[in-house]
Amino acid sequence: AQKVTQAQTEISVVEKEDVTLDCVYETRDTTYYLFWYKQPPSGELVFLIRRNSFDEQNEISGRYSWNFQKSTSSFNFTITASQVVDSAVYFCALSGRLSRAQKLVFGQGTRLTINP
Amino acid sequence: GAVVSQHPSRVICKSGTSVKIECRSLDFQATTMFWYRQFPKKSLMLMATSNEGSKATYEQGVEKDKFLINHASLTLSTLTVTSAHPEDSSFYICSAPSPPGLAGGNKYNEQFFGPGTRLTVL
Numbered sequence: 001a002q003k004v005t006q007a008q009t010e011i012s013v014v015e016k017e018d019v020t021l022d023c024v025y026e027t028r029d030t031t032y033y034l035f036w037y038k039q040p041p042s043g044e045l046v047f048l049i050r051r052n053s054f055d056e057q058n059e060i061s062g063r064y065s066w067n068f069q070k071s072t073s074s075f076n077f078t079i080t081a082s083q084v085v086d087s088a089v090y091f092c093a094l095s096g097r098l099s100r101a102q103k104l105v106f107g108q109g110t111r112l113t114i115n116p
Numbered sequence: 117g118a119v120v121s122q123h124p125s126r127v128i129c130k131s132g133t134s135v136k137i138e139c140r141s142l143d144f145q146a147t148t149m150f151w152y153r154q155f156p157k158k159s160l161m162l163m164a165t166s167n168e169g170s171k172a173t174y175e176q177g178v179e180k181d182k183f184l185i186n187h188a189s190l191t192l193s194t195l196t197v198t199s200a201h202p203e204d205s206s207f208y209i210c211s212a213p214s215p216p217g218l219a220g221g222n223k224y225n226e227q228f229f230g231p232g233t234r235l236t237v238l
Contacts, residue, residue, distance in 0.1 A: 035226065043207055045160075045229040091159065095227075102213055103150050104227060106160045 002027045004094050006107035014115050015084055021077045021110045023092030029053075034068065034075045035093040035104065045091070051075065082114045119143060120212050122230035129200055130238055137195045137233045139166075139210030145190035146212035150227070151183075154207040166193040166210075200237040208233045 003026040013019050025034065036048040049059065051068050059066045063080045079086055089109045095102035119142040129135050139149055147168045152160040164185050165173040172185035182204075184196040197204050211227040 037229075042231075043209075043234070044231045045209065047226055047229075050226050102227070103162050103165060104160075104211075105162075108159045111157075 002029075002032075002094050002096055002105045004092050004105055004107035006090075006092055006110050008110045009108065010111045010113070012113040012115060013082055016081050018078060018080050019082050019112065019114075021079075021090050021092075021112065023075045023077065023107060025073050025075065025092070025094045027094060027096055029096035032094060032096045033102065035095070036066065036075075036077050037091045037093060039089045039091060039109070041088070048077075048090075079112075084114045084116055087112060087114045120210065120228045120230040122208075122210055122233050124233060125231060126234045126236075128236045128238065131201050132199055135197045135200055135235060137197075137208055137210075137235075139193045139195070139212075139230050141191045141212045141228070144212075144215050146193075146215070147190060148213060149187065149193040150211045150213075151185065151193075151195050152209045152211065154209060154232075156207075160209060163195075166195075168193075197235065200235070202237045205235055205237045208235060 005024045007022055011019060032053045034051045038046040038048055049066055056068050056070055065078045067076045075092060089111045091109045092107040093104040095104050121140045121142055123138045127135055149166040151163045153163050154160045162175050163178045163183060166185045166187040168187040168190055174180045182198055184198060187193045209232040210230045213227055
């Protein structure tokens with residue numbers, strides 16, 4: 001079975017602070033994909049990143065960075081110099097290589113509030 | 117990039133009525149689409165996998181007679197909530213996996229999500 005755990009239900013920080021959102025996953029697949037999505041109040045899911053299990057290289061995109069640690073089954077997301085517009089619910093998700101069409105297992109989500 | 121649309125974006129209906137939600141892939145074909153449900157302040161839970169030309173595959177605990185899924189063509193899947201009740205009120209989101217050749221040629225690419233449909237049953 002696959003499972004994604006986001007232990008932080010809500011995080012509130014002041015603007016310009018750095019914040020890290022944790023994600024721990026469980027899977028028996030040797031090949032799998034990890035994702036992060038942002039869900040603003042409008043409800044639409046915004047794709048942020050996809051990582052496959054073969055690639056543990058950390059990635060940086062502007063103020064966003066991701067730390068994939070296969071040894072601890074974690075895929076954490078850091079926002080540097082947070083801004084009010086970063087306020088949203090963030091979901092970590094996992095899909096396994098069972099078939100061509102991949103269904104996603106989502107974590108519980110972390111509600112991030114950036115205060116001015 | 118690939119776009120998935122949903123219609124309607126918001127629907128309010130009376131208890132006992134049926135509601136149909138459409139999910140369309142706008143610039144690519146999708147033999148498979150997924151339907152997720154999200155309760156307020158909760159995570160997304162997969163309800164079913166919609167398969168073009170065959171029956172949908174439902175997740176455990178999802179009533180197939182309650183949530184009818186029809187994958188009518190390679191670009192359209194519909195979810196019908198039959199005899200809706202207030203407990204069916206939720207945010208319904210569909211997704212379609214990226215086809216091969218799109219976004220890097222990897223077979224197992226990202227999902228493209230629709231904007232969601234907010235259903236309120238009075």
